[in-house]
Amino acid sequence: MNREGRPTQPQIATPHMPKTFTGNRALQVAEALIFETGRNDFTGVDLDPPAPFTPRLGGLERKSAIGLPGLSEPEAMRHYVRLSQKNYAIDLGPYPLGSCTMKHNPRLNEKMARLPGFADIHPLQPVSTVQGALELMEELAGWLLKLTNMQAVALSPKAGAHGEMCGMMAIKAAIAARGEAATRNVVLAPDSAHGTNPATASALGFSVRAVPAGPDGLVHPNAVAAALGPDVAAIMLTNPNTCGLFERDIVEIARLVHEAGAYFYCDGANFNAIVGKVRPGDLGVDAMHINLHKTFSTPHGGGGPGSGPVVLSSRLAAFAPVPFLKREGERLSLVEDAEGTEAFGRMTAFHGQMGMFVRALAYILSHGADGLAKASEDAVLAANYVRVSLSDVMSAPFGDKICMHEALFDDRWLKDTGITTLDFAKAMIDEGFHPMTIYFPLVVHGAMLIEPTESESLVSLTLFIATLRDLVFSALRGETERFLGAPYYAPRKRLDETAAARKPVLRWTPPKPVEA
């Protein structure tokens, strides 16, 4: 109470939430679609009509209405700020999505990417006018090659999955160059692989042969040897793997793969665990994509843009796609035509995600070789700290074992509680945390994959762990309501995904006029 007798603390816990006239809930404002509030005859951009002239459109003028509402600047500002407030973000709290690597996104990177000398240059303006941009690409490429101990790098892939495609294309080209295109058409992938791996292999006409992981979550050389044959083009292996474990026998697996005449594609989604600690080139890797948006902190932006450069071994370097950089003394240029080279082709119209290259290099220079290794160490340290702090109450599929940058749990400990992994995740939302990755990897029942990253302070980790322990005990005590109805405090309750898929509504359409 203050001096006027006005209550400054809630007197009672609100038993139910009263309905509001607007549907708003204080700071949570219900926000209509722009199509419901905007006007097609209004614009929020001031443009003067051009002086009269004779158009030269060849009779193809668009005459009918398009259906695009316009908003004034204040309306647009409110619309998007209100929408933003319905999103979780790494700037708001821990985002422990295993395998997705939500680390801090430094704003220096944003500032650098917006320098006109990077943001306002055209991919096809004369190379003499973009020497600084090409040097930035060269410098980033140099770092990526030294951090991986590989021979060449293709910078152009637009995202991790696109990088995977690029690496596998280099492998396919190398096999064709050996005259074995007709016979080597199988790609090995463990059951625990990211879905992109089999999807990539199959898009390139390979058939996928599964390699079972052992009961310890690792791929064993004997399983690889059993799957290898003269028909195998490559193995696709993630390291550290999707269970958060370092593939202990990776060097032996690489040896077997090479001995069988195949290539080793490493899915580099988890490279962030080992940067500055282990170089994939020292493990026998032939190709690996690097997710700049995970490992090197370029923002995820609600689902992209990503950036997926691919590093290649000496076995594959010659097949790298165009464009690539060429240095002649002081002058840098771009080789943009595959004709007359061994390049397998082209991945995209231009040179890749320059905006992401600038951000990634800003991150790399900020850390330096020492800071990058320290970041990997802190990420692994944090994951193991979470692991040991929860392993007495949650079940781990492969026992109490040291992990890399992410800690994996399963749902055995939830048996007979009536609560699923999904319910547990939704209850975390009410506590203000973004849930961990759930139901991935597929090989673990009810998987919960926690990746805290190096960006969390000990205070933050401690609260996260205490919260999860409280939820665990609550679940074991049978307080199912806390879970089954969760989230209670999010902008929306659980959404009906089945209805969304059964009768898809993918765009706004004007309401049908009411008949008189």
Place this chain on the structure above:
Amino acid sequence: MRYLPLSAENREDMLARIGVAAIDDLFADAPRDALLTSTLDLPSRKSELEVERRLSALAARNVAASAVPFFVGAGAYKHHVPATVDHLIQRSEFLTSYTPYQPEISQGTLQVLFEFQTQVANLTGMEVANASMYDGSTGTAEAILMAHRVTRRRKALVSGGLHPHYAATARTLSDMAEDEMRILPPDPLAEEDLIGALDDSLSCVVVQSPDVFGNPRDLRPLAEACRAKGVLLIAVVTEALSLGLIESPGAMGADIVVGEGQSIGNGLNFGGPYLGLFAAREKYLRQMPGRLCGQTVDANGRRGFVLTLSTREQHIRREKATSNICTNSGLCALAFSIHLSLLGETGLKQLALINHANAVALAEALDKVPGAKVLNSAFFNEFTLRVQGSAADLVERMAARGVLAGVPVSRLLPGAGLDDLLLVASSEVNTDEDRAAFLAALQAEVRA
């Protein structure tokens, strides 16, 4: 290190709690020979000020589009982006969120995607659109694969007016997937006979409009001929702004429309990140690649949005997925959507008209220069100029005079015998002074 919150003491405490003596005990599963025991021979960490100095020095060695009279296009266009757009996309909750896997706390991103999909569908004149692709070129390659799935045929016919880098991107994926593709010869005058080249073994025909030489294409007769042969018509638009002034591909009968959306809301960025627009007829929905956002209700019956139809996608379908795509171009799609909602239909049409007016003014002026000739009878904001001698050399000499004049066709099509052709783009950013500078530099070069 400013980004790492753990102190040395924290680290010691945490190691003790884990029960290991040293950090490298956590890396014990790495092969002993491969674990680096000392720091790599690379520069060590730098302060924010030092990084700014280094990167600013690199940026200063490039000529920014806004610093000179600028007429470079060919698939990426210089436009003015309202300040509001860049401010909003830097909101933490948009910039630093992940793919909306937990829809209850991602309604902001999801509603934006729903609005984006509606905008793209209306802009292209199609029934449905996805939540974006990496860019126009990869979207084109994916559209061809989609047509193969729909028609169960595996041969594509590609117009000679398709941007050569798009064609090369599509050809690479097609060759690798062991599909067939026929790319017609470069076609600066839009004279090719696509209808005559159709047959019922084709899954699709890919046509860009305006094409890479700037010619708007009337797709209607081709669409009709395609329908008769069961061939899908894929229309490609590399300058999204043209849709404000030119009849939509959907209205002209296209089955799939792919576009590069960079022009709206996004900067040049030396080629990326951009965003691919991808729209199709609803009956092909389940063969579409990429993310889709759909409307639904929550447990209390309130409207909400979710990612949907994920049974097409790699994380569910694995080797049977419609595409290996995992991410979209979320933040670029947000920028596109904000800019377009500021423009609205009225502003979009006006902006497109200004672009066209500026390009017409430039074309008419250049056409009068002795030795220069505009090849196009019709165009939007880009046209092909025939010059005397090598257009590539001319561009370098004009750059030395402080004018970035365009893209020599030989850069896109080396060895095609089109060395005297120059692609020239003009948008709302070009002033009368810019045009005068172009003209003066060209006249000086002609005299030289």
